[in-house]
Amino acid sequence: xxxxxxxxxxxxxxxxxxxxACSNGNNASPSASSNETASTASNSGGSASPSASSQTGAxxxxxxxxxxxxxxxxxxxxxxxxxGLTDPSGAFTPYFQQSGYDGxxxxxxxxPLVTQDEQGLPAxxxxxxxxxxxxxxxxxxxxxxxxxxxxxxxxxADDVAFTWTLLYDKGYDGDSLITSIGIKGGxxxxxxKAKTVEGIKVIDPQTISVTLESPKATALLVLGSDVLSKAYxxxxxxxxxxxxxxxxxxxxxxxGPYKLEKFIPGQEVRFVANEYFFKDKPKTEHFIYKTxxxxxxxxxxxxxxxxxSFSATQENIDKLKGLGFVNIVPYTPSNYGYLQVNxxxxxxxDKQVRQAxxxxxxxxxxxxxANQGAGQVANIPAPPISWSYTEEGINxxxxxxxxxxxxxxxxxxxxxxDGIRExxxxxLSIHYLGSKNAQTDILIAMATENFKALGIDFQPEVFADFNxxxxxxxxxxxxxxxxxxxxxxxxxxxxxxxxDGELKGYxxxxxxxxxxKALSTTDIEQRKKYYAELYKVLNDELPIIFTNYRKxxxxxxxxxxxxxxxxxxxxxxxxxNWALK
Amino acid sequence: MSSYLVKxxxxxxxxxxxxxxxxxxxxxxxxxxxxSGNIKLSPERKAELREIYGLNKPVLERxxxxxxxxxxxxxxxxxAQQRPVLKLFNEYIWNSFLLAVVxxxxxxxxxxxxxxxxxxxxxxxxxxxxxxFIFAAMSIPSFFIGLLLIKICAVDLKWLPPGGMTTxxxxxxxxxxxxxxxxxxxxxxxxxxxxxxGSLTRYFRSNxxxxxxQDYIRTARAKGTKERKVLFTHALRNALLxxxxxxxxxxxxxxxxxxxxxxxxxxxxxxxxxxxxxxxxDYPLLMxxxxxxxxxxxxxxxxxxxxxxxxxxxVKL
Numbered sequence: 027x028x029x030x031x032x033x034x035x036x037x038x039x040x041x042x043x044x045x046x047a048c049s050n051g052n053n054a055s056p057s058a059s060s061n062e063t064a065s066t067a068s069n070s071g072g073s074a075s076p077s078a079s080s081q082t083g084a085x086x087x088x089x090x091x092x093x094x095x096x097x098x099x100x101x102x103x104x105x106x107x108x109x110g111l112t113d114p115s116g117a118f119t120p121y122f123q124q125s126g127y128d129g130x131x132x133x134x135x136x137x138p139l140v141t142q143d144e145q146g147l148p149a150x151x152x153x154x155x156x157x158x159x160x161x162x163x164x165x166x167x168x169x170x171x172x173x174x175x176x177x178x179x180x181x182x183a184d185d186v187a188f189t190w191t192l193l194y195d196k197g198y199d200g201d202s203l204i205t206s207i208g209i210k211g212g213x214x215x216x217x218x219k220a221k222t223v224e225g226i227k228v229i230d231p232q233t234i235s236v237t238l239e240s241p242k243a244t245a246l247l248v249l250g251s252d253v254l255s256k257a258y259x260x261x262x263x264x265x266x267x268x269x270x271x272x273x274x275x276x277x278x279x280x281x282g283p284y285k286l287e288k289f290i291p292g293q294e295v296r297f298v299a300n301e302y303f304f305k306d307k308p309k310t311e312h313f314i315y316k317t318x319x320x321x322x323x324x325x326x327x328x329x330x331x332x333x334x335s336f337s338a339t340q341e342n343i344d345k346l347k348g349l350g351f352v353n354i355v356p357y358t359p360s361n362y363g364y365l366q367v368n369x370x371x372x373x374x375x376d377k378q379v380r381q382a383x384x385x386x387x388x389x390x391x392x393x394x395x396a397n398q399g400a401g402q403v404a405n406i407p408a409p410p411i412s413w414s415y416t417e418e419g420i421n422x423x424x425x426x427x428x429x430x431x432x433x434x435x436x437x438x439x440x441x442x443x444d445g446i447r448e449x450x451x452x453x454l455s456i457h458y459l460g461s462k463n464a465q466t467d468i469l470i471a472m473a474t475e476n477f478k479a480l481g482i483d484f485q486p487e488v489f490a491d492f493n494x495x496x497x498x499x500x501x502x503x504x505x506x507x508x509x510x511x512x513x514x515x516x517x518x519x520x521x522x523x524x525x526d527g528e529l530k531g532y533x534x535x536x537x538x539x540x541x542x543k544a545l546s547t548t549d550i551e552q553r554k555k556y557y558a559e560l561y562k563v564l565n566d567e568l569p570i571i572f573t574n575y576r577k578x579x580x581x582x583x584x585x586x587x588x589x590x591x592x593x594x595x596x597x598x599x600x601x602x603n604w605a606l607k
Numbered sequence: 608m609s610s611y612l613v614k615x616x617x618x619x620x621x622x623x624x625x626x627x628x629x630x631x632x633x634x635x636x637x638x639x640x641x642x643s644g645n646i647k648l649s650p651e652r653k654a655e656l657r658e659i660y661g662l663n664k665p666v667l668e669r670x671x672x673x674x675x676x677x678x679x680x681x682x683x684x685x686x687a688q689q690r691p692v693l694k695l696f697n698e699y700i701w702n703s704f705l706l707a708v709v710x711x712x713x714x715x716x717x718x719x720x721x722x723x724x725x726x727x728x729x730x731x732x733x734x735x736x737x738x739x740f741i742f743a744a745m746s747i748p749s750f751f752i753g754l755l756l757i758k759i760c761a762v763d764l765k766w767l768p769p770g771g772m773t774t775x776x777x778x779x780x781x782x783x784x785x786x787x788x789x790x791x792x793x794x795x796x797x798x799x800x801x802x803x804x805g806s807l808t809r810y811f812r813s814n815x816x817x818x819x820x821q822d823y824i825r826t827a828r829a830k831g832t833k834e835r836k837v838l839f840t841h842a843l844r845n846a847l848l849x850x851x852x853x854x855x856x857x858x859x860x861x862x863x864x865x866x867x868x869x870x871x872x873x874x875x876x877x878x879x880x881x882x883x884x885x886x887x888x889d890y891p892l893l894m895x896x897x898x899x900x901x902x903x904x905x906x907x908x909x910x911x912x913x914x915x916x917x918x919x920x921x922v923k924l
Contacts, residue, residue, distance in 0.1 A: 106776050113883060117689035124645075124687045124887075199659045201648055272689055291698040292875020294775055316775045319870050319879060324769040327762050331775075493639025493888055500643065512647050526649050 088343075090584030092350035097329030100351075100583055106312035107586065107604055109333040109597070110322045114295050114315060118278045118286065119259070120252040121193060121202045122271055131295050131315060132252070133598035135176075135280035137304070139167055139186070140250030142515060142594040145413040146360065147550065148246055152181070152253060152281060152304065158548045162241035165249060169232045174302040175255045176278075176285040183234035187226045188256035190236065190249065191215065194223055197268040203248045208239040218265065243545040243553060244516045255279050283308045283602040293317055309588075309605035326352065332583040333597075339398035343579060352581040353589070358411050359578060360593050362404045362520065363393070363510040365571040369531030371505055373454055378437040380568040383456075383506075384423040386430030386480045388472060393574035396468045404572040406561040407511075407520040411593050413550065414517035414557040420565050427479050434480065447481040455483040459498060459507040462490040466508060502530070506571070515594050517557050518545055524569055532569045615912075619905050626901045627677075627894075628670060634893050635666045641686050641888045660686070673894060683891035687884060692895040695880065702772060703864035703876035706792060710799035711857060718804055722811025723843060729816060737808070745805030753798050753871040760794060767793055770873030795872040799865065810853075814846040821845075848919055855911025859903040 111130055117123040120132045139153040148156075153167040173181035193204045194212040205212075211224025225237035238245055254260075258279045262270040278286055281304070284297035297313040318325055322334040327349065336342045338356060346354050365383075367374050374380060393401040405422055408415050439447040439454050447454040456477060460466035470486040477484040489495040499507050514520045518541070523529055525541045537560065544556035565572075582589055588603040640662055642653050657663045661672065676683060682692040721741075725734045744752075761769035768774065772791050779787050818824065819842055827837045864878030877896070884892040916922045 103776070108775050113879075115685075115688040115690075122689065124689060197659070199656055201645055201652070201656075203647075206649060206652060272684060275689055290773075290875075291695075292702065292879070293772055296776070312776070314776050316771070317875065318770075318873055324757055324762050328765065328769055330769065330771075491639070491886065493644045493886070494637070495639075496643045496646070497639035501638075509646070522649075528650055 087356065088347060088354040090351050090353050091347070093584045094351075095349065096351040096583065096585065097327070100329030100332060100585070103332075104606060105310060106314060107310050107333070107606065108314045108316050108331045110318040110325060110331045111295070111315040112319060113317060114289075116289055116291060117272075117275045118289075119254070119271060119275050121189075121198075121200045121204075121254075122268075122275065123200070130596065130598075131286075132278065132280070133282070133596060134284045134297060134313065134601060135278050135282040135286060136252035137281045137283075137598075138251045139169075139253065140247055141599055142247065142592065144592060144594075145411070146515060146517075146594045147413055148250070151250065153250060156246065156250070158246070162243075162546055162548065163239075164235055164237045165245060166229070166233060166235040167250065169234070170304055171232065173281065173304055175258070176280050176282075176300045176302055177255075177258065178302060179255065179257055181253060181255070181281060182231040183228040184231070185253050185256045186234045187228050188260050189252070189254045190226055191223050192254065192259070192263070192268075195265060195268055197266045199268075202251075203244075204251070207242055207245050207248050210237045210239050241546040243548050244518045246548060247516055253281060282598065284313050287312075303602065306602055308602040313601065326581065329583075332586060333580060333589075334582075335578050335580040337397065338400040338577040338579045341398060342400075346579070346581045349581075351584050353584050353586075354579050354581050355589075355591070357578045357580055357591060358402075358409060358593060359576055360409045360411055360513050360515070361511045361576075362407060362409055362514075362572060363508070363574045363576070364404070364407075365573055366499065366504075366507045366509055366529070367568070367570055368502065368505050369529065369569065370502060372452075373439075373449075374505060375531070376437050377567060378433045379439070379454075380571060381423070382430040382433035382437070382480065384568055384571050385426045385433065386482075387476050387571070388425040389423075389573055390425060392469050392472045393465075396472070397465070400577045402575040402577060404574050406565055406572060407524075407570075408517050408557070408561065409514065409520075409575055409593075412514070412517055412520075414554055414561075416554075416558045416561060418558065419562050427476070430480055439481075441481050445478075445481055446483050453483055454481070455485060455505075457503070457505045458484065458486045459495055459504045460486065460488055461492055461495055461508065462488050469508065508573075510576075513594070517553070521557075521560060521564070524564065529569055534563070534567065534569075537563055537567075615909055619909065622905060623898075623901060627674070627898055630897050630901070631670045631673065631894060632666060634888070634890060634897075635669065637888070639888060641890065644887055673891075677898075682895040685884065685889050685892040687887045687889040688892070692891050695892065696877065696895070696899065699875060699877040699880050700862055700864070702874060703869070703878060704862055705788075706795055706799065706865070706868070706874060706876065707861045707863075709792065710796045710803065711861065713796065713800045714803040714807055717800065718807035718811055719843070719847075721804075722808045723815055723838060723846075725808070725812045726815030726819060727838060741805045741808050744801045749798055749802050749867050750871055752801060753794070753868065756794050756798065757871070767791075770871070772875055791872075792874075795868050795874055798871075799868055807853075810850070811846065814849060815842060818842045818846045848915075851914050851918055852911050854914065855907035855909075856904075858907035858910065859900045862903060863900055 112127055113125070114127045114131045115125050117125070117128045118132050118135060120129075120136050123129060123132065138151045140148050140156065141151040143149045152169060152173055154170045155168045157166045158164070159166075167186070169181070169183060169186070175181055190204060190209065192198065193200075193202050194209065194215045196216050196218070198205065209223055209225040211220055211222075214220040215223045227235045227237075229235060236249060259271060259274060276286075276289055280300075283300060283303050283305070285300040287296040287298040289295050294317060295315040297315075299308040299311050301307055316325070316331055318331070322331060325331040326334045335357065336346065343354065346352055367380055369375055389403045393403060402410065403422070405420050406416070434447055434454075437449075439449045442448040442453065458470070458473070460469065466488060470488070474484050474486070489498070495507065498504060511520060521537075521541060524532060524534070525538050540556050540560040540563070544553050544560065547553060580591060585607045587605045587607055588600070590600040590603075591597050592599045640657075641660065642648065642656050642662065648656070654663075661669060673683075684690060685692055685695055688695060721737055725737050728734050757769050760767045768791050770791075773779070773784070773787050777787060824837060824842055827841050828834070832841070862877070864876040864881065866878040866882050868874065869876040869878045880892070881896050884896075
């Protein structure tokens with residue numbers, strides 16, 4: 027009895043407190059990507075009233091109006107910046123963590139070889155420069171001089187080689203993409219047939235090259251990731267035995283702007299400036315990630331945290347403005363939301379039916395207006411902040427129920443006696459799956475109307491548990507399912523699902539060819555062209571129905587100077603410049 | 608007595624075996640596994656990882672492996688947290704215990720006092736008022752009271768911190784640390800006490816009403832014993848007897864953590880950890896924790912049976 031009410035109330039809580047327009051994205055958090063944004067995006071119950079808000083994307087940064095309102099608590103902090111983070115768990119070794127929140131922590135502790143600029147283009151990190159061979163197979167990284175780990179030991183190409191080799195160990199159970207990049211000789215090493223990975227060559231202490239089996243343009247960034255110290259993490263390494271690394275998770279030795287001072291489980295992660303950081307030592311000596319489940323409003327209001335991010339609804343922005351002491355900056359996460367379509371079902375195999383759904387679903391109202399402007403309609407598998415984003419030749423699928431009806435008629439679905447369309451005696455019915463959150467509630471309410479108008483029978487089903495939803499989708503028992511991609515660093519990440527067999531029933535030679543072509547060169551202009559073409563194909567075919575981009579804002583204590591957040595990397599790239607006035 | 612104990616203990620072992628098998632299967636058959644939630648992985652890598660974690664083996668074989676390790680005291684590593692399950696328990700359970708033990712103490716104390724007075728003054732204005740208040744406290748959802756208190760006491764009046772267990776970044780030790788924790792736990796303890804108060808007060812009140820009407824109470828009064836003594840020595844002791852059963856049931860609750868309270872007040876307890884590990888299907892942690900609660904439950908019932916026989920000579924084991 028007690029347990030029962032416990033569960034029920036917990037569901038109510040989950041539903042009422044933690045809703046956010048990005049719930050799918052949140053659920054994607056068990057990915058150890060170090061590019062997860064450092065924030066607990068929370069949307070305090072997006073109201074379903076389709077208020078007419080005009081501002082989309084054009085929101086300009088807002089400066090704090092009255093710093094005297096800054097809470098005493100924040101005022102008295104002179105050498106510490108506190109940021110909320112949902113739930114770091116203590117696995118702070120990159121590549122070996124399962125939670126994206128640990129990724130946020132390690133992104134401050136480690137600097138990658140190659141990082142990304144505001145458009146997601148490669149930028150220099152620990153590596154000063156790099157070259158790609160003419161055949162696009164060999165990548166050579168030139169490290170900066172005098173790099174040091176946070177324990178003062180020098181960082182050389184040997185450490186880089188060690189890091190890559192470690193990930194090809196057969197006992198490696200993390201989700202790093204390096205394992206699938208295909209380093210020459212990697213498979214042989216994994217199977218124990220070779221003592222080293224053939225493709226990895228240390229040329230001199232500052233230079234390392236790696237040869238791939240086949241060209242892959244994402245390799246530059248994927249390989250150009252964090253470096254583990256061979257002396258520290260490799261001391262006890264024996265092939266096939268990686269359990270010892272778990273003991274080092276809480277004592278990381280890195281290369282980032284900060285080093286770990288103390289981890290208090292469930293409460294905070296404390297950092298102190300790393301004097302060996304290759305760029306300027308952080309201007310603020312201490313940094314703390316405070317564990318904060320759910321709502322962060324009360325912590326920002328009382329000054330317990332200096333930085334938090336929120337869904338960009340008008341209500342949230344007004345409330346933040348009202349606080350007076352925070353600077354507000356708009357921010358678009360680098361991912362997109364979509365409806366996965368069951369391409370193994372007869373009706374949805376037909377392109378015209380999928381297009382009819384895109385036309386017939388009022389995405390503007392569902393994702394933008396109902397969220398008070400905190401969204402944008404998506405039509406291609408790339409976020410608007412990406413260098414590959416384009417609207418040229420892209421069909422916007424503007425809400426047009428008449429066009430949708432016409433397409434359904436053409437596809438042979440004729441209205442039956444009860445108003446539901448049918449073909450060959452079968453009714454057109456859509457079984458929809460969504461995670462339990464405010465956005466799904468809005469979608470179901472609006473889509474029920476939209477589909478009714480089209481003559482489609484709409485059967486929504488809502489899941490409180492993300493894994494259960496995924497497993498139902500994998501089992502094929504659905505027609506449409508709401509998802510959102512994890513944060514994407516390279517345009518290839520956004521389209522890989524169309525070629526790797528993840529989307530059952532979709533197999534398009536042209537898409538595969540364009541995907542490979544776009545990855546066979548590192549020339550950005552070339553790649554842009556291929557992606558533009560690829561997006562056009564996908565936008566027409568709609569193997570999935572693109573729905574939306576999220577819009578968020580981050581708000582921070584007006585005393586912090588030089589705060590910049592990179593949408594691809596998060597806060598780690600610039601955090602060493604954050605200074606308290 | 609000893610033969611009774613042997614019998615009970617052997618039952619306990621059988622129950623725990625059955626429970627562990629049932630729980631294991633329940634978790635294993637819940638749709639989705641630890642790997643499926645990670646949408647970043649390609650289908651091949653997913654298969655590879657399932658192989659490494661042994662998730663592609665038959666459920667009974669997985670259960671066998673888990674059982675064998677558990678007997679050797681090895682509850683494994685949490686998949687999501689990458690740390691030993693027992694170490695995680697040790698880090699989080701005591702925080703939950705602290706909240707639970709303090710709020711349970713206050714709940715019982717207040718419930719006994721109010722229950723006795725309400726029973727003594729049955730149908731008085733005090734009784735009715737208390738009952739209305741208690742029903743109200745019981746029926747308002749905890750998260751609502753919690754958020755309301757945060758809004759009033761923390762955000763607006765700034766009397767108490769809005770959440771957490773210590774002030775962020777604080778290096779307080781010794782007495783200053785204790786003071787800090789007490790300040791942080793005030794709000795959650797108030798909410799938890801309010802929640803538990805209702806049912807317990809009603810329980811004591813009705814027990815007390817039963818006892819007060821017994822003949823021996825009338826006799827005691829007739830002898831001229833002081834009313835206070837009649838109430839608290841003669842009546843209360845007997846009224847408390849059935850509550851011993853409740854004590855046993857409280858045991859798992861002391862360590863189980865409270866999801867909602869911990870979430871609202873950002874308390875670093877085991878309830879939050881358990882819920883997030885369920886969302887990610889972190890099997891070793893789920894199994895470890897559920898078995899821990901199962902063991903506490905069984906021990907709790909045994910304990911209350913034994914206590915009952917000690918307190919009430921009429922009960923023979």
